[in-house]
Every structure is written in structure tokens, then in C-alpha cells.
Amino acid sequence: MLKVRGLTRRMGENQLETINVDIERGTVHAIIGNNGAGKTTLFEAMSGDYPGKGSVTINGHPVSSVKGKEQFSYIPQTVTELDGFSLRILHKLHKTHDSMWREDRFQTLIKQFNLPMNKQLQIMSIGMKQKSILALQLSRDTPLLMLDEPYTGLDMEGQQILDRLLLQHMDASEEHAIVIATHIADEVQRLADYISILHDGTLSERVEKDELQRRWQRIWIEERVEGINQAPGVVSVSSTRTQEIITEDAEKTKAWLSERGVMIIKSQSLKLHESIPHILKTGVSA
Amino acid sequence: MSLPIEINEERQEPIYHQIEEQIMTLIVSEHLLAETALPSIRALAAQLGCSVITTRRAYQNLEQRGYIKTVRGKGTFVQQIDTKEKSTQKYKTVHDATxxxxxxxxxxEYSESEVKELFLTIIKEEYDA
Structure with a gap:
């Protein structure tokens, strides 16, 4: 549904280099990267707010066109343009001018998040401001949600509510999709189907989340084996009484070990919070 | 609704297979009765921390094997399983665990007689209680 082709954008020290990505309907796609990797630069460009070179279309419509804007809701990481306004004014604006607006949703969200209507956004706490932006954007009935670190500043109750809202969005229609920027492994574990890694301004091919967990494993073996550091897939080896191996390709590593008759004591899949930091260091291998 | 199932990171079989087997066991043991609505593939994926690609595959396999049925726009439901099929599956589950x-x-490195003795002890503990 979202097609990004040859997107290039320079932003301070960040340079995005010919980004290509497809977000498929029915899927949640996480863009992960360390702080400063350029996630926000990418989202600003994808949303059409600060277009770079290249093309971004949603369901065939250019992202900056009126038709395009009806296809998505966007939670930016920082919003300063709205600081001087209260929810009362922003609500009125959407209600009168936004063809995607769903008043019933807004009323529910205002209650759920317990938001004040008359306070200016700039004097709200970070969490409350985030909830206000979420309430405004998630009241729009659009197939795609573009979310740039949407959990930032939310208290635990707010996080739970957002989890539920995202689930509802995906369950509401097979045409719906989410693209979310995050550097928090737990969010990826809870939400994502596909993962792309932003590293040095380039975006990796997407990988299916469960494929990562199939490939990245911890393997314990009984004895020291010659050449284990160079075995296929092996990322690190540490030895105490048993040898503990981290691999990014369990199948290959295990085949290598079995050729040498090495007994595997135990192996287990790595959780994403363990594998992702490794991947962010080196990028994804094919 | 969430299902009482979990993914075991130490099992080497694929995740979709683990999900499939556990749901099947819940159906065969009648913890999930016919017509019960199952969570959506998205809700189940969120519960287990896996992707919808995996949960969809598990549901598709269960549907092919006749355990569940997806009604477009309504959801996924447990199917009526005949008694013979149930007992076959129960036998298979217990057989595999044993x-x-x-x-x-x-x-x-237990010997055959040691295993037999252990099984008899456990049977006594479990059935006499």
C-alpha cells in the first residue's frame, strides 16, 4: 500500500540514501535503528512533511496529494506547530475540515486518555501532549498509520491503551497497515510482523520477525572446538565450563558442529531484545 | 479472549507448529468446545509476540485438518470433531509425550528396567492420589 522509491534526503548529519520500501496491507512493519540513525528524517520524508528526492505513494496516490493524505494518519516524533493551540480548537478544525474525521472515536479517546480540552499543548506534560496528538490522529479513519516512536512519554496505562488501539486498527480491516519507528525491542516483539533496519542512512531488506528468532540462537556445547569462531553464523563464543555460542544462522552453525561430532547440550532462540542490538551493530546478513 | 498457550524458545520445531499442536490439544481435550470463537490472528500474534504470518499459518493448517473454520467477516471458530478423531488425537498426544x-x-543413560520401574512409581503416585 505504501511504496517508497529512491527516497533521498539530507538532514543535518543524517543522509538518507535511496530508500526503497513497501508496506503491505495487513501487516505491521517496524523500522528500527539506534538513536540518530535517521528514523525521524525518514518518517518526515515519507509523510510528505519534508519531502526529499524520490517518490512516496499510498495506494497509488502521491503522499502529499489530498487523496494521499486521506490514506494515512501520522504521529510525528515532535510537534511544535500545534503548541499554541488547545484540543478544543484542534478538534473544531478537524471536525470541520477533515473528511476522515470520526467524532465518536475522538469522544471515546478523550475520555480514555482523560485529556483536558482547554489547555494549550505547550503547557501539557510530554505524556499528555503525546496522548493529545494520538487522540487527534487516531480519530481519523485511515488505512495506514505512520507512527514515529508513538509510545514516547506515555505512562503504562497509556501504553496499554495504545496497544489496544493499534490492535483494533489492524483487526478492523484487511486493508489496514502500520509502519512504526522504534528503538525499543519490546515494542517490536509485541507489534511487528516485518522488520527493516536503518543503519548509516540505508534501509535493509525487510525480514520477518519470527525468522530472526529462528536464526538467532544461543547454543551450548560441551567441549572446546577448533575453529568455532570462524564457523558459519557464529557471532560470539564465550567459554566458562561449557562453551556458549551466539549464532545468527542456527541451522548452519548446527550443521557445522554436527559434522565435527560435537554434542549440543542445549539451544534456544534469542529474544529480540538480545538479537536486535547485535543486528544494529552489523546490519542484517542475507 | 486469550488462549492458554505459549511458545517455548527451546523447542526446535517451528513456532506455527507449536501453536497448531497446542490449539489442537485444547480442542481435543474439550477445553475449547465447538463454535467457540478464537482470537484473531492479530490478537494471537500480539499475545505470543510472534508475527501474523506465523499465526495465520497455524490457523490455515488447523482449518485444513478440520479443527477450526474461518467465516469471512465474522472470525474463526472451533469445529465439531467426531469422537473417533478425538480419541485418535488424544492417543497421539499422550503417546508422543511418553x-x-x-x-x-x-x-x-537409564536402562530399560530402570525406566519401567520409574514409570510404575509415577503411575502409582498419580493414580492412587
Missing amino acids: KRAIHIAKQH
């Missing part, structure tokens, strides 16, 4: 136990005993 086999795994014996396999572990062999890894620890």
Missing part, C-alpha cells in the same frame, strides 16, 4: 519422556531417560 516417547519424549523415554527419550530423555535414554539421554541420561
